[in-house]
Every structure is written in structure tokens, then in C-alpha cells.
Amino acid sequence: MTKVSPLAPESFPDLPEIGGVRFAAVAAGVRYAGRVDVMLAELAEGTQMAGVFTRSTTRAAPVLDCQAKIAGPAEGRAAIIVNSGNANAFTGRNGIDATRAVTSAVAETLGIAEARVFSSSTGVIGEPLPHGRITAKLDELKAALDGAAIDRAARAIMTTDTFPKGVSAEVPLPGGTVRIAGIAKGSGMIAPDMATMLVYIFTDAKIERPVLQSMLDDLVGPTFNSITVDSDTSTSDALLLAATGASGVAVKEPEGLFKEALRGVMLDLAHQVVRDGEGATKFVEVRVTGADSDAGARTHAMAIANSPLIKTAVAGEDPNWGRVVMAIGKSGAPADRDRLAIWFGETQVAADGWVHPEYREADGATHMKGQEIKIRVDLGLGNGEATVWTCDLTHGYISINADYRS
Amino acid sequence: MTKVSPLAPESFPDLPEIGGVRFAAVAAGVRYAGRVDVMLAELAEGTQMAGVFTRSTTRAAPVLDCQAKIAGPAEGRAAIIVNSGNANAFTGRNGIDATRAVTSAVAETLGIAEARVFSSSTGVIGEPLPHGRITAKLDELKAALDGAAIDRAARAIMTTDTFPKGVSAEVPLPGGTVRIAGIAKGSGMIAPDMATMLVYIFTDAKIERPVLQSMLDDLVGPTFNSITVDSDTSTSDALLLAATGASGVAVKEPEGLFKEALRGVMLDLAHQVVRDGEGATKFVEVRVTGADSDAGARTHAMAIANSPLIKTAVAGEDPNWGRVVMAIGKSGAPADRDRLAIWFGETQVAADGWVHPEYREADGATHMKGQEIKIRVDLGLGNGEATVWTCDLTHGYISINADYRS
Incomplete structure (x- = not known):
């Protein structure tokens, strides 16, 4: 339907693998047939999570569920599951039930705690999430988990984005080099739908949650909260940041090289969202x-x-x-x-x-x-x-x- | 260039003459040749004035001039002079000089105090107002003053409005019937320009300024301040309300039939502005x-x-x-x-x-x-x-x- 934005980068970047993260994506037919529309990220034991979420008073069910879980203890593995095609927003009590149906099935499939499964949904609003279509694919997703599949994940979260959005950074720290990779979806529409922004960033640095969350809180203002396509705020905006610690390199201070690299990753993804703003030519x-x-x-x-x-x-x-x-x-x-x-x-x-x-x-x-x-x-x-x-x-x-x- | 809005009324209404007000309009070539672009309203001795103005911090010179004059004593006749084609906005010190050149010339031509001459300008921004083109037409305007010419005034203040906007009301009060007539211009553009809203309302009721201003302050919230075309606020918005007292019928209370009729007039004009919103079809x-x-x-x-x-x-x-x-x-x-x-x-x-x-x-x-x-x-x-x-x-x-x- 839509041509690729004239402001798109030439191609999707070659993102490094992030130790402790594996990705998979499938076509589950949530709304449309024949396109990847569900992504799963499995996160290594002890992964620390941080997140920022829309301040809308009409937040979607998965956003509320993430907010309730984000500050929980980092015990065992964790997972992020995202579907496009249906936002599970403004769906009443049914909405939280559908979210729990997905997160509990992911927990069971991967053998992890449900409190460690974070989910997002993006797409049509006000329609019940066909969660059975997602959970039916969990075994397939589990079997496909692959540290190199982040590009498929970036595609699975698109709605009418005209290009997948990704960026990475390497940060040489005294204890060794750590990596950051992030993906985002921007302001595409499936009528009757609304713009949503979802961002997932992964690092193999070893960072405790309070430091991770404080960096994120500092950086979201001058990056994602400093972009606007049309002044309309989504009910589903969510950014999750996962630090697996797989590099063994610890980041203990909230300020420093790592934070600057994270800023660069967040700013680049934010700019990519603007470059794919609906109808954008400048x-x-x-x-x-x-x-x-x-x-x-x-x-x-x-x-x-x-x-x-x-x-x-x-x-x-x-x-x-x-x-x-x-x-x-x-x-x-x-x-x-x-x-x-x-x-x-x-x-x-x-x-x-x-x-x-x-x-x-x-x-x-x-x-x-x-x-x-x-x-x-x-x-x-x-x-x-x-x-x-x-x-x-x-x-x-x-x-x-x-x-x-x- | 632009077709008449599909939401326009069938024709300009037949507005009653308002005792104590005479109108004239001419083609002064402020920006474009061959269209009426300056209106003059002469107001009878003792006319009480009230006004509300844009709260923009970058207000245009004529708005600042009106604000300085609006609460002055109602001595002698008064006048309103309006040009389209040039907003005299963001024109530095030159702006207030140009406004004074116009208002002082009007005062001299009509033999009234300059403090009683209110002006507005609408059109292109940042260019010096060619005030000589306006003042050169003042004798012609004075000679043309006519109590029945409000329709010509309504046309003179248009920029790219697609229809002139007017409305009237008759209010049967215990002491006799009074009349209200108003005209407005809405959100038309002359690139590089911005939307401006100008409104002029006249009544032959006898109302002291404090009561008049208090009615206006009450009514502007639920009428003109409750419309939006595109969320962009002009530097030139101005509404002037003139009560000539020519009917001899006094309105002493801020609440009552007159205020309700004034509300109706203001709401109708506000709706007409929306109906001529740029590109509006609904x-x-x-x-x-x-x-x-x-x-x-x-x-x-x-x-x-x-x-x-x-x-x-x-x-x-x-x-x-x-x-x-x-x-x-x-x-x-x-x-x-x-x-x-x-x-x-x-x-x-x-x-x-x-x-x-x-x-x-x-x-x-x-x-x-x-x-x-x-x-x-x-x-x-x-x-x-x-x-x-x-x-x-x-x-x-x-x-x-x-x-x-x-």
C-alpha cells in the first residue's frame, strides 16, 4: 500500500548478536495472513529489566501488565512477546484476560515465571485479541529461537511502518566491550487504528535494575519524548530495556560511556520513527x-x-x-x-x-x-x-x- | 482559487441597520488590486466599546494599540478601521508607527480623538504595512459612510475566507427593541500568512462599558474560545463590540435577554468561522x-x-x-x-x-x-x-x- 519513506536508511543495519538474547518471529495470522506478526525474545537468567510507558490514562492492557511487572525481582530467565495486528486496547476486562492468556502460555512454554514475561500488542483497537492464534505458535517460536534473528523480530512488530528500524552500539569499557542493539516500530496505521510506538533494546552489559531504570528515565526525555509526528499519543507506547549481563562486564554508575552509547541508540531509533512518520517527506x-x-x-x-x-x-x-x-x-x-x-x-x-x-x-x-x-x-x-x-x-x-x- | 465551503450558508443574511453605526469599504490595493480591502465603521457619540484579543505573546501592533485604548473614556464619536492583505505583525517598531499613521489619519478625517480609533490588520506577516495606501482612501471612505453598508464591510475584511460572515438579532426589551449585528472573518490564508480571526459586533442598545465588557468576557469562552480549526493561534485575533445607545433602550444588568441574544450572535459567527475552516467538509x-x-x-x-x-x-x-x-x-x-x-x-x-x-x-x-x-x-x-x-x-x-x- 505505502511506498518506503523517502527518509528511510538504505538498508536494515547488520546488528551484532547480544549475548543472552535469542529471537524468533512467526506469521500467526493475528489480523492479516502471510506476514510475520509475532516476535518472541528469550532473555538469559538474571536479566535486569527497565521500562518506560505511555502516560495515557487510557493505556492498553499489556502496558498495564508490563508496568505491574517491570520492577519485580530479576530471578530466572525472562521473555518479551509482541504481536502486531491487534492492540488489545480499550477491550475492557477481556483485555487483561487476553494478555494473561498469552503471558502465562509463554511462561509455561519456556519454563519461566509469568511475572517475567512482558508483552506488547499493536494494531487495531477495541477488538478482542485473538490470543489463541498467538499461543498456538509458541512451540514453533521456541524451536526457532536464535541469537541472530533480531532482524526478523524488527519486522514482526511493524504495522504499516514502511521500513524496519534497528541500531546498535559497541561500548569499550575498562572490563571489556559490551554491546547494545535496539529495534523500534513507529507511526504506521491500520485503519481503524492508531499510531503506536514500541521499542526494545538489549545489552549484554551487567547492570542492576535501579541503575538501568535511572539511565532510561534520564534518556527518554531528550530522545523518544522529544519526537512528534502528529501530536497524538498512543495508548500502547512502551520501551523495554533488557540487560542480560552475558558479557560479564559490569556497569555500576548511571553516568558514563555506556549511558552515552545508550543515548545514541535511543536517539537513532527515535529519529528513525520520525523518518517513517506518516506521509513524511522531510x-x-x-x-x-x-x-x-x-x-x-x-x-x-x-x-x-x-x-x-x-x-x-x-x-x-x-x-x-x-x-x-x-x-x-x-x-x-x-x-x-x-x-x-x-x-x-x-x-x-x-x-x-x-x-x-x-x-x-x-x-x-x-x-x-x-x-x-x-x-x-x-x-x-x-x-x-x-x-x-x-x-x-x-x-x-x-x-x-x-x-x-x- | 478556492471554491466556496460546502458548509457555507446559502447567502449572506439581510442584516438590519444599527442606529449610530455607518460603514464604508473601498479597494485600496493593500496587497491585491481590484478587491475591497479596507473597511471603516463610524460610531456615534458616546459609543461604549468592549473587546477581547489574542493572548499570543507575539501579538501584532494593531492588537496592542486596541488593548491600550479599549478601556478609555467613551467621549465623542469613535471609529473602527480594518485592512486585509497585510497583518502588520512582527514588523518591529515600524509596526506601531504604521498603526498610528492610520489611526491618526482616521481621527483627523472624521474629526474625532485618536484614542477612539480602533484598528485591525489581517494578511501577510513581517512586511511593512503600506499605510499610505489606506490613508489615501480615507476621504473616499468618509464620503461613502452608510448605515446599510455592513455587507460591504464583511467582504472587505476577508482574506481567503470563502464566504462573508454576518448575523443579527433583535431583542425585545421592556423599554423597546434593540438590535445586534456582527461580522467576522475566519481562517483563510494568503501564503506566507497565517489564519486570523477578526470579529466586529454592533448594537444600538445603551450599555455602559463595564457591563458590556463583562458580558463579552463571559461569552467569549463558550463561543469563540470554543472553536478550533487547526490548533494554531493567530497573532491578530480581535473582537470589538460597540454599543452606540442610539435606540435609547438601556441594558443595565449583565445577565438577561440581551446577553442571551449576544451569545447567539457570537456563537453563530463562531460556527461560521468553523464552517469556513481551511479545507473543511464537515x-x-x-x-x-x-x-x-x-x-x-x-x-x-x-x-x-x-x-x-x-x-x-x-x-x-x-x-x-x-x-x-x-x-x-x-x-x-x-x-x-x-x-x-x-x-x-x-x-x-x-x-x-x-x-x-x-x-x-x-x-x-x-x-x-x-x-x-x-x-x-x-x-x-x-x-x-x-x-x-x-x-x-x-x-x-x-x-x-x-x-x-x-
Whole structure:
């Protein structure tokens, strides 16, 4: 149905095996026949888990189940099971029963505790999860478990993503090298459905849960929580981070090389999600400096990144700095109209609350013709700053979300 | 360029003359040749003024000027001068100078105090207002002043609105009948430009400014502040309300028949603005009941009305209640997933956090095929309620804001 995003990477990266993690994926026919739609990850004994989840008040059943389990003791092996095709969201009491049917069957199949089985579902909302189709495939999944199959897992969690998303890092630490590999799914739709974001990151580093969770809590703000495709928040967003310890290399401090590598992995996956935003043809970085606080800078940056008028201007390759002024004005955070400065790429378009005296429309227009757009605003108030990422708003977005009905 | 909105009324209404108000409009060539683009309203001696304005921190110069004048003494005649084609926004110090050039010339031409001349500008942003083109037409405008010319004024303030917007009411009060007439411009664009909303309401009732302003402050919340086309707030929004007193009929209480009639006029104009929303093909009422507070209900209603996924679903005639659940979940206001009930039109689609047992997709789909869409949500928490209005998000919106460049 949908062509691969023009912003997609050339190919799926060659991800390293992560000691202590094995993957499998199958076509279970959850909603559509003939595509892989269930992935299983088996995690070595003692794997430490951390997670962050949507703050929606209408969270889906598997999200609630993960939240209840995430801080439990790291005893024995663990597992992550994910299906696409059905989000098991807004399914009443039936929803949690269906989630438990899946997690208990995984626990039994792998011989592990149900409290160590984490699940996600993504796809159509409000329809009962056909959990029997998933559990019927567990023996097949178990038999297929393979440390090198992460690419199949990345494909199984796609809905209408136009490309699978993966990234890895190697971190040379004093005790030896550790590896990180992550996969994500982004904002694809199966009408009547909603965008969901799922992210799974694995490392063979040995990290206790409190340190792991604290890194994740720190890093989710400037990475996944700093992207927006259309300002609509899913009921199913979930990020799970598993540290198997298989490398034997311990990371004991929350700050340092490992955290920086993890930041890079999370930021790369977050950017890949934006690059596969529905209908996206441009990748947009919005940077706000000179705000009265970092929080104020973020409010302005998100107002710019979520503005339909700015996103359509980007689609139209229009260096429309007036709309940037508008978004700053409406954001609610402090601003002084007559101190504003705005750049498109390297070109300064506005200074001191008016068009820059040397700005020529042709310079702004040249930058807007590219695929990688940078909008920078300096507020001239203080030292607060923030960077967020988004994509443009195009006919493709309307087509994906309005023109087709399942 | 743009066809008349399918949601437009059949014709401009026959508005009554309002004693104490005379109108004129001319083609001054502010930006485009050959269309009326400046209106002047002259207001009788002692006319009381009230106003509400955008809360944007990047407000345009004429908005700041109106705000400085609105509470001044009602001595002598007053005037309102409005141009389309140039918003005089984000024009630095030049902006306030240009506004004063216009208001002082109007004051001189009509022989009134400059403090009694209110101005608005709408159109392109960041370019100096060619105020000489406006002031050159003031003698012509003065000569054309006519109590019956409100329809020409309604046309002069349009940018790419697809129809002029007007409405009136007659209010039989104990002391005699008073009349209200209002005009508005909505969300049209001239790239590189932004949506602006301007509203002018006139009455021959005799009302002191404190009462007039208090009515307006009360009524703007449930009317103009309860509509949204695309969540982007203009730097130029302004509503001016002028009470000439020419009827001799006094309104002394802030509550009562007059206020209800004024509410009707404001609500009707607000709805007309939505019906001319860029690319609109459906008019959508969102009603939220059962919230923990009215403020909570409003937060949910606006989250629904601003959701691109819901607005595209409406465009696609898709009874996609899952996206309504999503919007409630993300809004930040209290909600309990398992108490939610949702209706499309008269059809209940969800109850107790799941699809209603008797809901058939065909019933929801039938409602969505209409031009007037009603979405209702009951949260089951308390007595808070709110109603807001919006339109759908279509290819037309993208075309207007991305495809064309001026």
C-alpha cells in the first residue's frame, strides 16, 4: 500500500548478536495472513529489566501488565512477546484476560515465571485479541529461537511502518566491550487504528535494575519524548530495556560511556520513527535556545513541531518564518516578540522581532528544498534550550488516515 | 482559487441597520488590486466599546494599540478601521508607527480623538504595512459612510475566507427593541500568512462599558474560545463590540435577554468561522459530559477537536472511536478508561470502556456520512461538561497551506 519513506536508511543495519538474547518471529495470522506478526525474545537468567510507558490514562492492557511487572525481582530467565495486528486496547476486562492468556502460555512454554514475561500488542483497537492464534505458535517460536534473528523480530512488530528500524552500539569499557542493539516500530496505521510506538533494546552489559531504570528515565526525555509526528499519543507506547549481563562486564554508575552509547541508540531509533512518520517527506530538527528555562524552550519547540501550519509550510518548501512567530506566540511559555531571532538552516531570517535586514527569501527557500530541515529560534531571554524532531504534514498523512478504511 | 465551503450558508443574511453605526469599504490595493480591502465603521457619540484579543505573546501592533485604548473614556464619536492583505505583525517598531499613521489619519478625517480609533490588520506577516495606501482612501471612505453598508464591510475584511460572515438579532426589551449585528472573518490564508480571526459586533442598545465588557468576557469562552480549526493561534485575533445607545433602550444588568441574544450572535459567527475552516467538509460538535470539572471536560473536548487523527477520520467518514479514546487518554485531564461512553450522533458506540454490545459499525458509518457530525463522550466521573466545535482535516487543508506559495 505505502511506498518506503523517502527518509528511510538504505538498508536494515547488520546488528551484532547480544549475548543472552535469542529471537524468533512467526506469521500467526493475528489480523492479516502471510506476514510475520509475532516476535518472541528469550532473555538469559538474571536479566535486569527497565521500562518506560505511555502516560495515557487510557493505556492498553499489556502496558498495564508490563508496568505491574517491570520492577519485580530479576530471578530466572525472562521473555518479551509482541504481536502486531491487534492492540488489545480499550477491550475492557477481556483485555487483561487476553494478555494473561498469552503471558502465562509463554511462561509455561519456556519454563519461566509469568511475572517475567512482558508483552506488547499493536494494531487495531477495541477488538478482542485473538490470543489463541498467538499461543498456538509458541512451540514453533521456541524451536526457532536464535541469537541472530533480531532482524526478523524488527519486522514482526511493524504495522504499516514502511521500513524496519534497528541500531546498535559497541561500548569499550575498562572490563571489556559490551554491546547494545535496539529495534523500534513507529507511526504506521491500520485503519481503524492508531499510531503506536514500541521499542526494545538489549545489552549484554551487567547492570542492576535501579541503575538501568535511572539511565532510561534520564534518556527518554531528550530522545523518544522529544519526537512528534502528529501530536497524538498512543495508548500502547512502551520501551523495554533488557540487560542480560552475558558479557560479564559490569556497569555500576548511571553516568558514563555506556549511558552515552545508550543515548545514541535511543536517539537513532527515535529519529528513525520520525523518518517513517506518516506521509513524511522531510525530517525536521527544531532547536530553541535563549529561553528563560529548559522547560520553556521545550514548550516552544513542541509548539513549533506540532503546528499544522508550520508542518504544511515545510511540506510546501516555504521558509514561512511568520508561522514560527505564531507558534512561539501561542505556546504559553515566556517570549518577547522584539527579541526573537530565527534561522532556517544557516540562514538567519529574523532578528530583533523583524525580518533580518540581510535576509533574502531565496536563501531560506534553498534550505527548505532539502530533506533535512533545521529550524532554530533564539528567544534572547536566558540560557534555556531544547531540541525536538518532527516531520512535515503532507497529503500522504491525510491519505493514510482519511482516505482508506479497513 | 478556492471554491466556496460546502458548509457555507446559502447567502449572506439581510442584516438590519444599527442606529449610530455607518460603514464604508473601498479597494485600496493593500496587497491585491481590484478587491475591497479596507473597511471603516463610524460610531456615534458616546459609543461604549468592549473587546477581547489574542493572548499570543507575539501579538501584532494593531492588537496592542486596541488593548491600550479599549478601556478609555467613551467621549465623542469613535471609529473602527480594518485592512486585509497585510497583518502588520512582527514588523518591529515600524509596526506601531504604521498603526498610528492610520489611526491618526482616521481621527483627523472624521474629526474625532485618536484614542477612539480602533484598528485591525489581517494578511501577510513581517512586511511593512503600506499605510499610505489606506490613508489615501480615507476621504473616499468618509464620503461613502452608510448605515446599510455592513455587507460591504464583511467582504472587505476577508482574506481567503470563502464566504462573508454576518448575523443579527433583535431583542425585545421592556423599554423597546434593540438590535445586534456582527461580522467576522475566519481562517483563510494568503501564503506566507497565517489564519486570523477578526470579529466586529454592533448594537444600538445603551450599555455602559463595564457591563458590556463583562458580558463579552463571559461569552467569549463558550463561543469563540470554543472553536478550533487547526490548533494554531493567530497573532491578530480581535473582537470589538460597540454599543452606540442610539435606540435609547438601556441594558443595565449583565445577565438577561440581551446577553442571551449576544451569545447567539457570537456563537453563530463562531460556527461560521468553523464552517469556513481551511479545507473543511464537515462541521463537528464535540460534547464532553460527566467530567470531574468543566475545565477537565474542556481539556478533553479540545484534545478531541485538535487531534489530527480524529479530524482525518471524520474526513474519511470513519466512525473511529478508538481515536477518541486515544485523545482522551493523552489530554492530561482525569479519565477512567473503564467508565468511558462514546456516541457518534445518536448511536452509542462504546460503554464501560469497551465497544457497546449493540453497536453496529454500519450505524456509526451512517452518521459519519453527514455534513454535521456530533461526537459525545461521557466520562462517568462527575458533572463537568463542555462543548466545542471544529471541522475535519482534509487534503484541502494541505493544499491551501502547503501547495501554494505567494
